[in-house]
Amino acid sequence: MLLRGSGTAGPWGWLTLLLVACTARASEITFELPDNAKQCFYEEIVQGTKCTLEFQVITGGHYDVDCRLEGPDGAVLYKEMKKQYDSFTFTASRNGTYKFCFSNEFSTFTHKTVYFDFQVGEDPPLFPSENRATALTQMESACVSIHEALKSVIDYQTHFRLREAQGRSRAEDLNTRVAYWSIGEAIILLVVSIGQVFLLKSFFSDKRTTTTRVGS
Amino acid sequence: MAGGREVRAVLVALVLLAWSAHGLYFHIGETEKRCFIEEIPDETMVIGNYRTQLWDKQSESFLPSTPGLGMHVEVKDPDGKVVLSRQYGSEGRFTFTSHTPGEHQICLHSNSTRMALFAGGKLRVHLDIQVGEHTNNYPEIAAKDKLTELQLRARQLLDQVEQIQKEQNYQRVRRRRRKAPGRYREERFRMTSESTNQRVLWWSIAQTIILILTGIWQMRHLKSFFEAKKLV
Numbered sequence: 160m161l162l163r164g165s166g167t168a169g170p171w172g173w174l175t176l177l178l179v180a181c182t183a184r185a186s187e188i189t190f191e192l193p194d195n196a197k198q199c200f201y202e203e204i205v206q207g208t209k210c211t212l213e214f215q216v217i218t219g220g221h222y223d224v225d226c227r228l229e230g231p232d233g234a235v236l237y238k239e240m241k242k243q244y245d246s247f248t249f250t251a252s253r254n255g256t257y258k259f260c261f262s263n264e265f266s267t268f269t270h271k272t273v274y275f276d277f278q279v280g281e282d283p284p285l286f287p288s289e290n291r292a293t294a295l296t297q298m299e300s301a302c303v304s305i306h307e308a309l310k311s312v313i314d315y316q317t318h319f320r321l322r323e324a325q326g327r328s329r330a331e332d333l334n335t336r337v338a339y340w341s342i343g344e345a346i347i348l349l350v351v352s353i354g355q356v357f358l359l360k361s362f363f364s365d366k367r368t369t370t371t372r373v374g375s
Numbered sequence: 376m377a378g379g380r381e382v383r384a385v386l387v388a389l390v391l392l393a394w395s396a397h398g399l400y401f402h403i404g405e406t407e408k409r410c411f412i413e414e415i416p417d418e419t420m421v422i423g424n425y426r427t428q429l430w431d432k433q434s435e436s437f438l439p440s441t442p443g444l445g446m447h448v449e450v451k452d453p454d455g456k457v458v459l460s461r462q463y464g465s466e467g468r469f470t471f472t473s474h475t476p477g478e479h480q481i482c483l484h485s486n487s488t489r490m491a492l493f494a495g496g497k498l499r500v501h502l503d504i505q506v507g508e509h510t511n512n513y514p515e516i517a518a519k520d521k522l523t524e525l526q527l528r529a530r531q532l533l534d535q536v537e538q539i540q541k542e543q544n545y546q547r548v549r550r551r552r553r554k555a556p557g558r559y560r561e562e563r564f565r566m567t568s569e570s571t572n573q574r575v576l577w578w579s580i581a582q583t584i585i586l587i588l589t590g591i592w593q594m595r596h597l598k599s600f601f602e603a604k605k606l607v
Binding site: 184186187188189190191198199200201202272277279285286298299302303305306309310312313316319320323324326327330331333334337338341344345348349352353355356359360363 | 398399400401402409410411412413414502503504506513524525527528529531532535536538539542543546561563564567568570571574575578581582585586589590592593596597600601604606
């Protein structure tokens, strides 16, 4: 937008590029969402920045959460109910404060642990003078591509770790449920079998009195 | 007027930049405690930067900075032991290095003595947590060790690979430590599954025994009952 007025990237263009580079950041946060709670996060974004919001529920209940992303004027950009994992990319159409909320209001007694990764803009380059006219040497461009590949490896590792945490949480849930169920089942079995016997006995005691009365 | 629009857009962006020095923010109540979990391998550095702003009822906005406002930061390691417990000012930076791999919990709550200020009850906290190789400040490292561009890039790649290795070790567990086994993840996962298996096995055996015993008891009891009633 700012480069439109001038034929080449004027001073304003470079300033914007610098600003966009400065505001580039990624926030990765794992937090606990109590039951019937809603937690919101805000970030100020410059127009034209490409942003990505990714979230995953790690522990709790059915491992799902409501997510809602709103723009500065209140326009809903993304709204999903009871999602376990999702990734949403958008380009900021206006300057302002963007808000995203995670809601656990549908759940009565389960806490949820939610992880989200909000990436604003591209990662800043290693050297501030990256926008130079000279091209990178072969070694340097090889380093850049290795760096990008390693970043995606780290990203996959994070997803694997979260999925493993989720699996482990489910396994531990199953374990406790099996323990409670087996104890409960044993108690019910004993109660029912003893109760049946006494109930039968009570049937025969009544009949006995009626037959004696008839007999006499 | 295109030039004017450009100028305005850049000025807005500049203002936003000045305010968003710490990026993501959220609101917290007076006595509210917010906890964040970081699952990290051992010997990993974590740096957290925060900035707080107090809600001013009179001007209906957040004050730029409030001296006297404090935040208490508490970090617990996976065993529940407190690693860091310190009071910082309204703006602060906390650092810790993990010595055991696992889930570390970082808790923040405001700890201001001047409770009268909290009439509005809202506090805006800007937070930025960097973990592992993101904590490295490469221009600083380049200046300190006097590295060329290529050497700095190689250093960055080395740091990244080291982080990947640590994470993989944390996931898999090759060596056993002297502390309780099953502290690491995959082992714990396996032990949980095995424990479930054991419990299901014991439960089915116990259930069968209980069934047989109650059946025998029922028959004997009823038989003696009917014999007493002279029905059999």
